[in-house]
Amino acid sequence: MTMPSIDQSADLAARRAALAAAEPGLRVRDQAARLGVSEGELVASGIGSNVILLDAEPGDLIRAVESLGPVMALTRNEHAVHEIVGTYGNVSLGAHAGLVINKPIDLRLFLNRWFASLVVEEARGDTKLSSLQFFDRHGVAMHKIYLRPESDRAAWAALIEAKRAAVQAPPAFEAAPEAEEIPADAPAGFDAGSFLSDWEHLADTHDFLPMLKRHGVSRPAALKLAEGRFARRLSQGAFRAALEAAARDQVKIMIFVPNPGCIQISGGTINRVEPRGPWINILDPGFNLHVREDHIAAAWQVDKPTVDGTVTAVELYDAAGELFLIMVGVRETGVPELPEWRALVHALPGVTG
Incomplete structure (x- = not known):
């Protein structure tokens, strides 16, 4: 596992900018696929520009999000995207897993899979989007939290100031392993x-x-x-x-x-x-x-x-x-x-x- 160089990150950011100019409607996940990198790598290429690396346990950040008031929670996989607005609270965390049950926010967290925490400030048209994005060690998005107009911006600024990493450099993401084949049938001799x-x-x-x-x-x-x-x-x-x-x-x-x-x-x-x-x-x-x-x-x-x-x-x-x-x-x-x-x-x- 090696840290990407400044030149590598700058090159990736430039390639992303060119792609965004050519296809302005393309979302970051699709941009990453086009550029042959993980979403986490692509987002992290913005560190030093519109992205800030945080240095904190993910569970501590989840607890801190309660101070922001109403936000939008987003969890997705390759085929489905789930977005819900609410306030984080009633957080219960163990060594590797946790719960957030403060309806309508209802999450089951497997924090041992979380690796990098990034603050992202981006413009989408005339709208400024501020988010906290969590990725696993392969650069796959685990969870994202977006500020709403009614979110507490002062608490957001305080969270970033308190958790900002001393060294602002892209995380050392790893290449994803080959996906394990899921057997379609039971093994021989199955009872x-x-x-x-x-x-x-x-x-x-x-x-x-x-x-x-x-x-x-x-x-x-x-x-x-x-x-x-x-x-x-x-x-x-x-x-x-x-x-x-x-x-x-x-x-x-x-x-x-x-x-x-x-x-x-x-x-x-x-x-x-x-x-x-x-x-x-x-x-x-x-x-x-x-x-x-x-x-x-x-x-x-x-x-x-x-x-x-x-x-x-x-x-x-x-x-x-x-x-x-x-x-x-x-x-x-x-x-x-x-x-x-x-x-x-x-x-x-x-x-x-």
Whole structure:
């Protein structure tokens, strides 16, 4: 792991400026892909100009964000972007993970994956955007926090002053390793009967992932094994249909968008569902969701038994078998899921054959 030189960063910043001039609508993530670098590397090339490197534990920064008042929290993966406006608070942090539950802000943080913290000041048209952006050691964005017009600018300036790194140089990001292949099928000799019995006797949705690990089976393989009993293949258009039905009937839903460092969650009714190009979007005041419909390689209805009854989910997977979004009905612990949500999912178009 080596620090990029000043010349390398300056060259990258110049290449970015040329690309932005040629294609002014291109977002930074797409710019990075065009230039053959990670998003973190590209953003960090602005250190000394419009970017400031912070020197603080990510958890300390998350706690400090509460002082800013209302902000916009953004978490994304390759296929979905989740944006919600609220105030950080009720932060609970462990050695490697943490929670922020101050509705509507609802986050699960895996801070051991966070590596670099950058303040970014940029102009988008006539708008000045100020943000705090967190990246993993491979330059992949884990979480971003954007100031709003109503945010406390004095607290923002104080946070930067208190946490600014003494040496302003780009972090030493590492090349990303080859992605591990996600098995589409269970291993030879797999005891499907024992696995499905354990599934049947789940008591809590949080027991699902440990069950998969205990049996040594991937999520896509598990769904194939459970098809017809606890899982149903849905059409690619089922997710859009679910959003439109939830908006029309005002069914309260929860949407989870994960990446390796953060899961961001929203809960409640939605209203404005609009397709734009390859994206299907929720465009509500205080909450936006953007999902690449053309990246939905598989959609599933997944039923998980609990002590409060079955919890019904819609899960979206990409071509590599990676889970990138979960949608469920809003529910409280100790209360069965909303019957209107279950009816909505059961009415979604499936895939046969």
